[in-house]
Amino acid sequence: MAKIHHLFLLKTSLAIAFLLKGFCDGKVMMEYIGATGAPVRFDNVPIEDGIDFHFILGFAIDADPSGNPQNGTFSPYWVSSLSPDSIVAIKGSHPNVKVMASLSGWSLGNTVLKWYNPANEQLWISNAFDSIKSLVETYHLDGIDVDYEVFRKTNYSSGSFSYCIGELLSLLKNQSVISVATIAPFYNTVAPYIELFRNYGDVIDYVNHQFYTDKVRTPQRFLNDFRLRAQQFDKAKVLPAYEVNGRGIQGDRFFDALKLIEENGFEVNGVMIWSADASVNNQYYYERKSQAFLLNSTSSI
Ligand SMILES: *[C@@H]1O[C@H](CO)[C@@H](O)[C@H](O)[C@H]1NC(C)=O
Ligand SMILES: *[C@@H]1O[C@H](CO)[C@@H](O)[C@H](O)[C@H]1NC(C)=O
Ligand SMILES: *[C@@H]1O[C@H](CO)[C@@H](O)[C@H](O)[C@H]1NC(C)=O
Ligand SMILES: *[C@@H]1O[C@H](CO)[C@@H](O)[C@H](O)[C@H]1NC(C)=O
Numbered sequence: 471m472a473k474i475h476h477l478f479l480l481k482t483s484l485a486i487a488f489l490l491k492g493f494c495d496g497k498v499m500m501e502y503i504g505a506t507g508a509p510v511r512f513d514n515v516p517i518e519d520g521i522d523f524h525f526i527l528g529f530a531i532d533a534d535p536s537g538n539p540q541n542g543t544f545s546p547y548w549v550s551s552l553s554p555d556s557i558v559a560i561k562g563s564h565p566n567v568k569v570m571a572s573l574s575g576w577s578l579g580n581t582v583l584k585w586y587n588p589a590n591e592q593l594w595i596s597n598a599f600d601s602i603k604s605l606v607e608t609y610h611l612d613g614i615d616v617d618y619e620v621f622r623k624t625n626y627s628s629g630s631f632s633y634c635i636g637e638l639l640s641l642l643k644n645q646s647v648i649s650v651a652t653i654a655p656f657y658n659t660v661a662p663y664i665e666l667f668r669n670y671g672d673v674i675d676y677v678n679h680q681f682y683t684d685k686v687r688t689p690q691r692f693l694n695d696f697r698l699r700a701q702q703f704d705k706a707k708v709l710p711a712y713e714v715n716g717r718g719i720q721g722d723r724f725f726d727a728l729k730l731i732e733e734n735g736f737e738v739n740g741v742m743i744w745s746a747d748a749s750v751n752n753q754y755y756y757e758r759k760s761q762a763f764l765l766n767s768t769s770s771i
Contacts, residue, residue, distance in 0.1 A: 497764040498522045498740030500615075500652065500678050500709060501757065504548035505529060505575060506747040511551060512560035515746055516754050517567060518761040524568045524650070525560075526615050526678075527552060528745070529575035530605060532598070537581025542588065542597030542634075546571070546605060547578060557610050568612035568650060571605060576619045584620040585662075587630035598638050603647050613650030614642060615678065621662055631662045636670030643673050656680035660702060667703050677703045678742040681711040682718030692719050692727035693734060700736065709740040712756055714748035724756070728763055738767060 499521050503510055505528030517523045527548040532540050548571075561567050574583050588594035605611060616635055642648045651674050655663035660679075667674060679699045686695045692710070699708050710731065712724050719727055728738050741760040743749070749757060 496522070496739055497767075498524060498676065498709070499757070499761060499764070500524050500526055500676065500740060500742040501746050502526045502528050502572065502742075502744045503746040504552045505745065507549055508747050508750070509551045510549060510747050510750065512556055512567075513563070514750065514754070516758050516761070517564045518765060519564075519566060520765050521566060521761050522568070522740075523564065523566055524570055524613070524652075525746075526652075527569065527571045527609075527611075529617065530571040530573055530602070531575070531578055531583065532573075533578055533581070533583065535578075537578045537583070539586055540597070541590075542594035542601070544571075544573065544598060544601040544605065546609070554609050561610065569610065570613035570615050570650060570652070571602070571609070571611055572615035572617045572654065574616075574618045582620055583618075584622070585618045585631050587622075588634060591630065591634055594634055595637050595641070598634075599641050599645075599647075602638075602642060603645075606647050611648070613648045613652065613675075614639065615652045615654055616663075616666075617654040618662075619656065619659060621659060629665070632666040632669050636666055636673070639670060639673045650675050652676040652678050654678040654680060656683040658683070660699075664702055671704065675707065676740065677708045679703070679708055679711060680713075680744070682713035682716050682744070685718050687719050687723075689719070689723055689727040689730045692724075693730045696727075696731050696736065697734075705736055706739060709742045710738060711742040711744065712760070713744045714752070714756055716744070716748075722759075725759060725763055732767060738764065740764065 503525050529547055530544040531547050532542055532544050557569050639651045653663050653674055684695050686692045732738055743756055
């Protein structure tokens with residue numbers, strides 16, 4: 471009896487998972503949050519049911535508060551209003567929400583954070599795995615985003631970044647610590663990320679390329695840029711990105727660009743926005759409109 475019940479539950483949940491997946495059609499939102507220190511909240515952000523909505527916490531950093539590297543031991547530096555309890559609450563009210571932590575970012579206080587080639591790669595990987603596993607358990611996280619932004623220019627390609635990060639993501643996934651992994655290159659860091667993607671692309675779900683750093687301001691130039699990044703990575707995994715009050719294309723021209731990308735034979739599988747901290751002041755206009763765009767293009771297929 472107990473066994474039949476168990477099987478029935480399993481089948482039902484598989485069926486529901488299948489339906490939800492079909493229903494969502496893989497459209498994702500990637501929303502960075504918590505990096506500026508402003509007391510942002512999850513529950514102010516508009517979240518549509520049909521979207522696979524990812525909050526990306528900024529940032530988990532391999533450094534002590536003074537910026538000294540810790541051999542791969544990551545600590546949380548996102549704003550404290552994004553607490554474990556608030557993550558449980560937002561996931562409870564929106565089952566389509568996932569929460570990720572982004573690794574590194576640009577700086578901690580006045581210290582610019584750099585990828586350093588660890589003296590002992592196995593120690594770095596093992597410390598990173600343990601510290602991230604502990605963050606995942608404490609904060610109920612689903613995934614990791616990789617946002618190292620500064621490399622020693624002449625020597626990123628020692629293979630150390632690709633190896634350490636690739637092995638880390640592989641382990642986190644095959645030990646079922648995380649279910650989603652993304653990377654966030656920008657114009658100046660594309661090369662090390664291409665190396666990582668070539669070697670470990672099967673464990674990387676999406677590419678949050680920071681299109682705004684390419685400073686393309688028109689839909690046509692955004693399309694050309696998308697074409698380039700799609701070729702460097704994987705066209706199904708690259709997500710167009712928008713910086714609120716920022717660089718690159720601004721205003722509704724971003725949505726014209728999304729339309730143009732689709733008209734040219736690509737699928738827009740999601741949108742990345744930097745960031746919720748800035749969107750507080752415009753009532754999350756770009757989050758609302760991006761999700762409406764994604765839902766609209768879902769139903770039209
Ligand atoms: C990092 O590891 C090296 C040995 O590989 C050690 O000398 C150093 O003290 C460690 N640093 C920290 C911050 O733990
Ligand atoms: C690049 O990094 C590797 C590994 O850390 C090192 O062995 C090599 O000497 C470096 N090359 C240069 C040109 O600095
Ligand atoms: C998990 O990934 C690590 C790192 O790539 C690898 O060494 C290990 O064999 C993998 N384990 C399984 C069960 O796939
Ligand atoms: C939805 O799609 C239709 C047909 O492609 C288009 O005319 C309309 O403007 C779209 N609406 C939004 C909100 O993108």
